[in-house]
Amino acid sequence: MKKIISVVGARPNFMKMAPIHKKLLDHKSKIIHKIVHTGQHYDNKMSGVFIKELDLPKPHIYLAIGSASHAEQKARIMIEFEKILIKEKPDLVLVYGDINSTAAAALVSSKILTKTGRSVPVAHIESGLRSNDRTMPEEINRLVTDVLSDYHFVTEYSGVKNLLNEGADKKNIFFAGNTMIDSLVFYLAKAGKSGILKELCISEKQYAIVTLHRPSNVDVKENMRKIISIFQNINKINPLLDIVFPVHPRTLKMIGEFGLEKNIQSVKNLILTESFGYFDFLKLTSNAKFILTDSGGIQEESTFLRVPCITLRENTERPVTSEIGTNVICGLNEKKIIKHIKEIENGSFKKGKIPELWDGKAAERIVKIILKIIK
Secondary structure, eight states, X not given: OEEEXXXXXXXHHHHHHHHHHHHHHTTTTTEEEEEEEOOSSOSIIIIIHHXXXXXXXXXXXXXXXXXXXXXXXXXXXXXXXXXXXXXXXXXXXXXXXXXXXXXXXXXXXXXXXXXTSSBOOEEEETOSXXXXXXXXXXXXXXXXXXXXXXXXXXXXXXXXXXXXHTTOOGGGEEEOXXXXXXXXXXXXXXXXXXXXXXXXXXXXXXXXXXXOOOHHHHSOHHHHHHHHHHHHHHHHHOTTOEEEEEOOXXXXXXXXXXXXXXXXXXXXXXXXXXXXXXXXXXXXXXXXXXXXXXXXXXXXXXXXXXXXXEEOXXXXXXXXXXXXXXXXXXXXXXXXXXXXXXXXXXTOSOOOOOOTTOSSOHHHXXXXXXXXXXX
């Protein structure tokens, strides 16, 4: 019997891991799959709801790390995860995406020696993505994780190219598709039954949805002022369009500290809400007229759903979403953003295509390869 440990710590991790867990269950006579939740995102809205909605079991091991600085959070995860590795002795560790839990688990795994005298093998799901912006903590996590990983599962061809340029072994790079899209495909019909539109009193294609979390956007007064100005311009372009903004309490706090309460209150049709569960949010994204975001995962989901996406960043680690998808990279260039919103309104915005192997079968391909790896 072989043992695999998946390390997760935030909402996107669960979405990427869920399809793999389900496929591994088909081989439970050969494989034990244990889920370690670090607790990097620890409240119910950030992880508990997702575990339930994605039909995942309660994590087998919960580390309860909680929030802290990047260094302290990684250190706590490493200390606790080392104990898990020593006790469980897994044959393979799966890490997902680019959060602190991902890099910390890869680092510990690379230093724990097995009976064979080798480190615990690590497979990185969503490997090779690069923004080439080292001011982003996620970019550092991606680089560190990929250097330490033994196997690389890639969502788009840019990832293969990046890994080869960085010296990764070609035979251990697998272009397998996107497991986040697997989750979206599997749950889209179920999400369609959500009553969130009725609850918010909004209509299909008559609203925009906004998600912002990057410090460069929400922790800088001038940038937050620009974002509110963009909202006000949306009002001018289409006075009837609602703007749904699930806002983090900390972002609301920053708006207060910046003295921008009156500015945000002046935005007509702005609906400020708490975070949504997976089904409600998927319903919202799939029926939005367009999306304003600084999230990488939403760039992917909107491309698959063919919903226009305006990314409020200067770069993306997911270039396929802008090269062939519905995503445009705008930073906080108001002129550029307004131009694209007008294109969306008059029907001239690009249509986009779904990237190769984003077909809902990535986990199936990944598990097939994993079975060969740990044989």
